Amino acid sequence: MTDLEYADRAEQLLLAIEQCVDRINVATDADIDSQRSGGLITLVFANGSQIVVNQQRPLHEIWMASRSGGYHYRFDGVAWQDTKGAGEFFGALSRDASEQSGLVLRFHD
Structure with a gap:
């Protein structure tokens, strides 16, 4: 995968996460706060816990950190x-x- 292909795919993933959060917030009582800064999204839940998703451009990877690891x-x-x-x-x-x-x-x- 080229750097450009990675950038396109990674951006599509982050946009999909944001759209899912919007849909979930309308359909449920989850009340997820989605904060985006460049290639990083932080999902903050009502109980204060977080999930962080970020781009790792040099490795062509997406990293996710949550309570489970x-x-x-x-x-x-x-x-x-x-x-x-x-x-x-x-x-x-x-x-x-x-x-x-x-x-x-x-x-x-």
Whole structure:
């Protein structure tokens, strides 16, 4: 993947997260505050816990940090997959956001 391809894919991912937060906030009582600064998004939940998603341009990866740990994702041509084989990004984000919010939340691209 070229640097330009990575930048496009990573931006699409961050935009999808923001759109999901907007949709979730309208449809549920989750009240997630989404804060974006360049290539970094911080999701802040009502209980004060956070999930941070950021671009790692030199590695062509997306990193996610949540209560459950830190994860690295690389685009495989179809989806952002965990570099250690633990699954797809939006599945992990849905799992961790649900755990941290206490609600069943569904993120998708």
